[in-house]
Amino acid sequence: MKKNLFSVSITVVLAMGLFASCGSARNSQESNLVQNSYWQKDSLTVNGDNTDWTNSFTFTDEKTGLSCIVSNDRENVYVLAATANETTIQRILRGGLTLYINNHGVKEEVGAAGISFPTGNRIQRGDKLLNDRPELQQNKQVALAAVQDYSLFGFPDLKTPENFDYGKSNPVGIQLAIGLNATGALVYEAAIPLTSFLNKAAALNPGRASIALGFVLENVPGQPGSGGRGGGLSIGGGLGFGSFGSGGGVGLSIGTGSLGRIGGGNRQGKPTKIWKEMMLSRPPANTPSSK
Structure with missing residues (x-):
C-alpha cells in the first residue's frame, strides 16, 4: 500500500512538473514576442x-503585477507603468526602479541608456537606512513623498x-513623474525624446525602429524574495484580483534557494528584470509632420 501511494505521489509531482514547464515555456514564448507601441495621437x-x-x-508582468503601456509620436516615447500590488509598490518606492532603453532592440543592459527613478533613497545615516523607517514601510503616501531624485x-x-532633483529638468529633455491614482495604484510616467537615444535618421522615421525596454525592480530586505534559504517541494495555487487584471494558477518549486521566502535572511535578493522588445509605431497617413 505504501509503495502504491509513493508511486502515485511521484506521478502527481511529475505531472505537475510537466504542467509547470509547459506553462513556463508558453509564458516565455509570449514574453519573447515583439510588441508594437501605440501611436500617441x-x-x-x-x-x-x-x-x-x-x-x-501593452503587457503585464504576472509576478509583480506591473502593467505597462508604451506609445510614441514623432518626438517622444511615452511609458506608463502601473501596479496595485502592495509589495511591488514598496519595492519601487523603497528599493528603486531602473528603466533601460536599448536602441538595438537587444534585451541587455550593456550599451543601453538608463533612467533610475525612483532611486530608492537608500541613504544610510549611522547604521540605519532611511528608507527602512517604519512609516515608509506602512504608508505608501509617506514613501511616495520621500522620492527625491532621479539618475x-x-x-x-x-x-x-x-x-x-525630482521635478527639475535635465539636458536630455526627459520628463518623469510618479504618483498614486484614485484607486491607490502606483503610476509611473516617462516621456523620452526619440533624439535622446536614436540617431537622426531613426528618430525621423520611428516606425522603422526596434528598441528593447527593461524594467529592473530592486528588492527590499524583509520582502518576498529578499533573502534567506529554503528548500523542498512546494505546490500551490492562487487567484488574484486588482485594478489592472486578474489571474490564477498552480506553481511548482523543487530545490533550494531564496524563492518565495519572506523575511528569511538579511541579504538583499536579486532584482526582478522585465524586458520587452518593442517596434515603435509609424504615424498614420495624413498625420502632420512635427515642426
Whole structure:
C-alpha cells in the first residue's frame, strides 16, 4: 500500500512538473514576442496620473503585477507603468526602479541608456537606512513623498551618469513623474525624446525602429524574495484580483534557494528584470509632420 501511494505521489509531482514547464515555456514564448507601441495621437501630461491614457496595457508582468503601456509620436516615447500590488509598490518606492532603453532592440543592459527613478533613497545615516523607517514601510503616501531624485546614464548627451532633483529638468529633455491614482495604484510616467537615444535618421522615421525596454525592480530586505534559504517541494495555487487584471494558477518549486521566502535572511535578493522588445509605431497617413 505504501509503495502504491509513493508511486502515485511521484506521478502527481511529475505531472505537475510537466504542467509547470509547459506553462513556463508558453509564458516565455509570449514574453519573447515583439510588441508594437501605440501611436500617441493625443497629448499627454506627465504628472503621475493615468487618466489621460486611453490605450489598453501593452503587457503585464504576472509576478509583480506591473502593467505597462508604451506609445510614441514623432518626438517622444511615452511609458506608463502601473501596479496595485502592495509589495511591488514598496519595492519601487523603497528599493528603486531602473528603466533601460536599448536602441538595438537587444534585451541587455550593456550599451543601453538608463533612467533610475525612483532611486530608492537608500541613504544610510549611522547604521540605519532611511528608507527602512517604519512609516515608509506602512504608508505608501509617506514613501511616495520621500522620492527625491532621479539618475540618467548612457545617453549620448551625458558624458557621465548624472543625478537630478525630482521635478527639475535635465539636458536630455526627459520628463518623469510618479504618483498614486484614485484607486491607490502606483503610476509611473516617462516621456523620452526619440533624439535622446536614436540617431537622426531613426528618430525621423520611428516606425522603422526596434528598441528593447527593461524594467529592473530592486528588492527590499524583509520582502518576498529578499533573502534567506529554503528548500523542498512546494505546490500551490492562487487567484488574484486588482485594478489592472486578474489571474490564477498552480506553481511548482523543487530545490533550494531564496524563492518565495519572506523575511528569511538579511541579504538583499536579486532584482526582478522585465524586458520587452518593442517596434515603435509609424504615424498614420495624413498625420502632420512635427515642426
